[in-house]
Amino acid sequence: MAETRVAGATAAAGGFDDMTVNPERTYPMHIPAAGTADAGTGAAAVDSDVDVSIVLVVYRTPQLLRQCLASIEAATPRLGYEVIVLDNAPLDPASERVAEDWGRRVFGAAASRRIQYRANRENLGFARAVNQGIRLARGRYYLVLNPDVEVRPGSIEALAGYLDATPEAGLVAPRLHDPDGSLQYSCRTFYTMPIFLLRRTFLGRLFPNARVIRDHLMRDFDHETTRDVDWCIGGSLMARREAVTDVGPMDERFFLYFEDVDWCYRMHQRGWRVVYHPSARMVHHYQRSSAGWKPSRGLWAHLASTVRFFEKWSFVLYWLKLRGRVFRRAAFILNDLLAVTAAFVVAYGIRSLAGGILVKPLFEFEQYTRFLGFTLFVAVGSFFTFGHYRERPSPHFLDTLLPVARSLFWTSVLIMASTFLISTRFYSRILVVLFFPLAVVLVTTGRVWLIRLVESFRKRDLNLRRVGILGPPAAVEAIMQRIGRSSGLGIEPIPITPRPESRTPRRDGSAGRAEASGRDLRTPEGLSPELLVRRLRAERVHEVVLFEDYPGDVPAVLATLRSAGLPIRLVPVLREVFPTQGSLTRFMGLPVVAFGDAPSGATRAPSRRLFDLFAALAIGVVGALPFLALALGRLWRRSPLLERCQLRGAGGRKVVLRRLASVSATGGVGRALFAFYPSVPALAAGELSLVGIYPFPDRDWEQLDSTYRAAPPDAPLGIVGPWTRGPLPAAALCEWNRAYAENWSPPNDLRILWRALRGIPDPMLTGS
Secondary structure, three states: OEEEEOOOOEOOOOEOOEEOOOOOOOOOOOOOOOOOOEOOOOEOOOOOOOOEEEEEEEOOOHHHHHHHHHHHHHHOOOOOEEEEEEEOOOOOOHHHHHHHHHHHHHHHHHHHHHEEEEEEOOOOOHHHHHHHHHHHOOOOEEEEEOOOEEEOOOHHHHHHHHHHHOOOEEEEEEEEEOOOOOEOOOEEOOOOHHHHHHHHOOHHHHOOOOHHHHHHHOOOOOOOOOEEOOEEOOOEEEEEHHHHHHHOOOOOOOOOOOHHHHHHHHHHHOOOEEEEEEEEEEEEOOOOOOOOOOOOHHHHHHHHHHHHHHHHHOHHHHHHHHOHHHHHHHHHHHHHHHHHHHHHHHHHHHHHHOOOOOOOOOOOHHHHHHHHHHHHHHHHHHHHHOOOOOOOOOOOHHHHHHHHHHHHHHHHHHHHHHHHHOOOOOOOHHHHHHHHHHHHHHHHHHHHHHHHHHHHHHHOOOOOEEEEEEOOHHHHHHHHHHHHHOOOOOEEEEEOOOOOOOEEEOOOOOEEEHHHHOOOOEEOOEEOHHHHHHHHHHOOOOEEEEEOOOOOOHHHHHHHHHHHOOOEEEEOOOOOOOOOOOEEEEEOOEEEEEOOOOOOOHHHOHHHHHHHHHHHHHHHHHOHHHHHHHHHHHHHHOOOOEEEEEEEOHHHOEEEEEEEOOOOOOOOHHHHHHHOHHHHHHHHHOOEEEEOEOOEEHHHHHHOOHHHHHOOOOOOEEEEOHHHHOOOOHHHHHHHHHHHHHOOOHHHHHHHHHHHHHOOOOHHHHOO
16 A cells, blocks of 8 residues: 655665565554554654654645745754655655655655655645554654645743643643644534535525634634634644544544544544633645535535544434444345335235236235235345345345345245135235245345445445444553454454543533542443443444453443443453354343354255255366366376375364465465365265365464364354455464354355355354
8 A cells, every 4th residue: 555665765876775564454443552662553663852743644745845844943842853755646756856855955864764654655634644644653752744735943841841741631732823823713612513514505695604614713812822712623723632532633634624523523532622722823735626616526425424423423313323234124124025026916916917827816916005015014024034134235246145045935835834824815826926926035035225325325435334343452452453454344453442531521522620620430340331321322332342351340331331231242251262153041030141053063054064965066066078178188298197185174173185286276266176176076975075174284283273173063164255365364264163152044045156166255164
């Protein structure tokens, strides 16, 4: 995604040194703790010689960058600082030359540690580039600076000095001036719908002096006074490192605009102060491409960010999202009713067209309305019985098709049986036969369309599920990394951790303290349940993942979350060996989780053997000619044809198979099947399966996790699985093997095969 170079590091050679930075997405609520280096996120440790890290994001503005750097040089800050330049214009090397020349001139031999330049391969947006700079920063404070800002002498020291003297301040902003010296209204109140309409529609022309706009821009405020504000524009913001650790960096869903509003809003939610400090003064060459209401790229970008901001923080939308399961169930029931009705009507039409062939008469459609009503009742009842409206549906067609077909099959059986048991003339068994495949296709298509409609919003970073994570630091970090590696989940993780001081947001959005209410809401172990629920609601969390070894009063937290109506996922202490299949029941008055027998018998069902025998026959016939051609070619070149591989199979037992030498088993299902073509007899004999657990080589067995080696899944080795798309980490494959054995079923094998053929990531692997 990007290159990172240190400007001036090899000044004598006129070149740059490369640095490695992890390009993974940064979630808004995750940044390593101060004073630590995090290899997973590429974050730098604090350097005692660096007080302020100046982060500059440029996009085809080399002249402004030169002007900004020159103003920093002229200001001669009396503290240790570094400059990090993030370039979002990959085809414009001018900014790189500006940064290199400036670093060599100002820092000389120390340039390698005082200025860094990072060139992204594409325009990643302002927020994401700023977060890259934060991960590279080594200072106590981050100064996010636009290249169109000129720093005045003493301004950086004034901002850092205020943060030194005010430990509860998370963000501080200077007084900004236009180039002509006039005041720039840079501190403002949060947006409301009237403010948005007056600022971004023609209504602003009709009411230019509206009171709500004056209040929003704080025009009546004495801008010579230091005071707490709702938010300040992101042209110049200095952030405390500890505050960013707690609140998180900028939210990358905002490509441009509103990232500063969101950052300040989250500071308030976590109890940090956002302060306007006029003792620090800078000049801002402000060019608002989004100003006004006439269509432009800037206006559309501003509107898109506005929608994202209100969608993220609106209390009304949050209230609706908490009841999303009800709305989702209603939408699917409506879809099923419409699809079943359409299938019935189409089946009736086909039956009417075949009236000349069939003997029995077909009545007018009105005569079948009671039969249609009965069909709708049985179909929806069948969907309820099989739990279709309780589970979160899949966006993949096959995953939806199989359970829908099962439910509608029993629907058709019941309807067909009713034609023999109920004495009525107005029915048609041919219509029922035609109805079944039509209903399966229409119901599945409708559901998949609805799911993909929701997914399309999530791909635009809308309607993300905000999941609060409560647990020990190592477990929280592990699940954050899992979510970060998995794309397309539509999840925004929110780690909830206590801070040393008891700051808590007030209802009006300003920062306060728990002590101010007359009672301390913090327990020695962490946040009290009352404060925890308030924080979760303030963060607009939709559901909570609670680890059983959370450092706090877990029973009280669990009870409080349940009474607050927040969905909870409880992660047990024995999560490393805990089976995924079980049922919550009671034993002697105590709640217990009951597990069934070991799944090894199920994975060797007769249906599986028949499937593998058929697969062995098909692979043997189809691959015969390509295998013969390869064998003749290898014989001609006198190169080995086969190789012997020793693998660990069911229950960790050693299995010896033969496969084609120098043919990779990754890169697609076809390559995997061809690589294991010599093992077709083992597939027919049951030693191998078309779909099964990953076959770990015997040489890698001792490097696997000890808990996996102690109780490996007792399931056949598989040729096809998620690994056919490409190499995967051993830990992920161990987890997948366990999940496969515990969740095995013939439809599940078909789903895995279908996903592998289409190159779709497996849900059991991504954790979705």
